Amino acid sequence: MSPSTMPPGGRPVALHARGARVRDEQGREFIDGSSGAVCVNLGHGVPxxxxxxxxxxxxxxxxxxxxxxxxxxxxxxxxxxxxxxxxxxxxxxxxxxxxxxxxxxxxxxxxxxxxxxxxxxxxxxxxxxxxxxxxxxxxxxxxxxxxxxxxxxxxxxxxxxxxxxxxxxxxxxxxxxxxxxxxxxxxxxxxxxxxxxxxxxxxxxxxxxxxxxxxxxxxxxxxxxxxxxxxxxxxxxxxxxxxxxxxxxxxxxxxxxxxxxxxxxxxxxxxxxxxxxxxxxxxxxxxxxxxxxxxxxxxxxxxxxxxxxxHRLPERARRVGAELRKRLSAIAARYAFLDEPRGRGMLLALPVRQDAADYGVEPLNRRICSAAEAAGLLLYPSGIDRAAQSVLVTPPLTVDDSELDDLFTRLRSALDMVERADSEADR
Ligand SMILES: Cc1ncc(COP(=O)(O)O)c(C=O)c1O
CATH class of the missing domain: 3.40.640.10 (Type I PLP-dependent aspartate aminotransferase-like (Major domain))
Structure with a gap:
């Protein structure tokens, strides 16, 4: 795509979506870990x-x-x-x-x-x-x-x-x-x-x-x-x-x-x-x-x-949300800059630790979301201040096991990317 036809903000051009997977014009696949702006509760393309x-x-x-x-x-x-x-x-x-x-x-x-x-x-x-x-x-x-x-x-x-x-x-x-x-x-x-x-x-x-x-x-x-x-x-x-x-x-x-x-x-x-x-x-x-x-x-x-x-999606959100939270908790324990997840059902957030929440060129939660996007995962940054800085993890309520496995694989690579970038910056 030439710079003149680039959409504002250089966003990828969405082409097709099913369930929790969105594909862009370049053939890249993203897991919709945020349900768009926390709205695509049923997933995409429900017949x-x-x-x-x-x-x-x-x-x-x-x-x-x-x-x-x-x-x-x-x-x-x-x-x-x-x-x-x-x-x-x-x-x-x-x-x-x-x-x-x-x-x-x-x-x-x-x-x-x-x-x-x-x-x-x-x-x-x-x-x-x-x-x-x-x-x-x-x-x-x-x-x-x-x-x-x-x-x-x-x-x-x-x-x-x-x-x-x-x-x-x-x-x-x-x-x-x-x-x-x-x-x-x-x-x-x-x-x-x-x-x-x-x-x-x-x-x-x-x-x-x-x-x-x-x-x-x-x-x-x-x-x-x-x-x-x-x-x-x-x-x-x-x-x-x-x-x-x-x-x-x-x-x-x-x-x-x-x-x-x-x-x-x-x-x-x-x-x-x-x-x-x-x-x-x-x-x-x-x-x-x-x-x-x-x-x-x-x-x-x-x-x-x-x-x-x-499809009893409220009950599903409670059940799958509990599982999601457990897996997020295990992830949070591996990275020094993350706190225990919070939220209810499938409205969950991974908080950035207050002492790590920086507001430099780009706040840490936004850097996590950018790294996630590069790894093929869509997340939503949240929090107005240091005490609230976080990343929302809110996939569709219908998310299946393979989508969830891909979500976590990509989340781990994104967090590894951020950790590596921080340790290089400290050197
Ligand atoms: C809690 C809450 N209220 C209101 C709104 C506004 O809704 P809309 O963006 O559909 O105008 C939002 C949107 O993010 C929201 O999260």
Whole structure:
């Protein structure tokens, strides 16, 4: 490929993908150890999903929700609500996780609009990531993605980041949240927004179940909504349909995306709890986008969720994730710059040891990902700071033994490459 036709960033040109294997134009094969951006949960090219897309495309790809209802959209909502259970009453569609975050923020503000006083504060965690649109980025504790964009999001929503008071703790604990409620004034808090297990920002750091339950209680006392961002964790990735189920907490709004379509089409959704905006249509209030809830995306997501249910992928993620974690732990023990893996289900991260996490020309986690790519393995760098610096290891939930063996062979060569480069640099 001549330099003039090189894609931006010099990325390889993808040609074909099946399961957890992606091939490029040059015939090189990559193991998709990150499921793209942690979204290709079913793997690539699943025939049942492709057939559902083809069959829907042949009938109708688009009608606008203001003019027509469509059975694929209704069936998808029924499927999602049957997964979520009786605490949820409506699904509002978007085209991405970021837009689903925006929807949740709008619904939270609408929910409080007729109440007394001014409830406009959203308490969020730092580190966190909720999307790139103005509101979603405005509530994200991800400094590098916000850098230079202050004018875009400041003033869109009052976001108060809650940080751990103890620098050795990666995430705020319940005392930090209580302090934030007291500082802001409980009557001003519209919502608390958290990722149950972090992704790009924290590298699979988990909110402990007791903190999730404590947040639910704090929100109930304050009359605030609990909003949980399950864009990365939802629909099986965490080893359950939703990560919040492990703490037996029922959020008021659940933000989803990524795994909802497994990367087969752009779609996101916000699940609306039974107690939110009672008697009102959240879909009408949230308004939405031209393509929100289009039949082709709905039919695709429906096929993805049915496949996930029929193949028991949440249970599989728990089982295979436990195995994956054991093997990652054995790898971590062999390299001085790695720490014990963390995360849940198949949302796992290999942390870089804090004393090894450099921020020179290229942070160590990015160097690991580059070496992995050279070895034919795709991984995703994560962590906003030294305490969170890590590499996400999140293959499709359907990954098979031979793909996993190849993943680990290539991971070891990548880590050997990094180790060799470091020891040569020290000489
Ligand atoms: C937890 C979380 N929330 C929201 C988003 C934004 O989703 P999207 O990139 O589909 O807009 C992401 C994307 O990485 C995410 O990981």
């Amino acid at each position: 049942e999903v492709l057939e559902a897309m083809r069959s829907q495309a042949e009938r109708i790809t688009f009608v606008h929700r203001s003019q027509f209802a469509h059975s694929a959209v209704a069936d998808l909502s029924n499927e999602i609500l049957s997964i979520a259970g009786p605490d949820y009453r409506e699904v509002v569609y978007t085209n991405s996780g970021s837009e689903a975050t925006e929807t949740a923020l709008r619904l939270a503000l609408h929910h409080h609009a007729d109440g007394p006083g001014d409830r406009s504060v959203v308490l969020t965690q730092r580190p966190s990531y909720h999307g790139m649109t103005a509101g979603a980025l405005g509530v994200s504790g991800h400094p590098s993605r916000r850098a230079g964009l202050e004018a875009l999001h400041d003033g869109t929503i009052v976001s108060v980041p809650v940080t751990a008071t103890d620098p050795d703790r990666p995430l705020p604990d319940l005392a930090d949240w209580k302090e934030a409620f007291a500082r802001v004034g409980p009557a001003r808090v519209a919502a608390v927004l958290v990722e149950p297990i972090g992704g790009a920002a924290s590298g699979a750091q988990e909110i402990p179940p007791e903190v999730m339950r404590g947040l639910r209680a704090l929100c109930d006392e304050a009359g605030a909504l609990l909003v949980v961002d399950e864009v990365m964790t939802g629909f099986g990735r965490s080893g359950a349909w939703f990560a919040h189920l492990d703490s037996d907490t029922r959020p008021d709004l659940v933000i989803t995306g990524k795994g909802l379509s497994g990367g087969y089409t752009p779609i996101g959704a916000c699940l609306v709890g039974a107690r939110v905006l009672p008697g009102r249509s959240a879909t009408e209030l949230a308004f939405g986008h031209t393509m929100s809830g289009n039949p082709l995306s709905a039919a695709t997501a429906l096929a993805v969720l049915r496949y996930t249910r029929e």
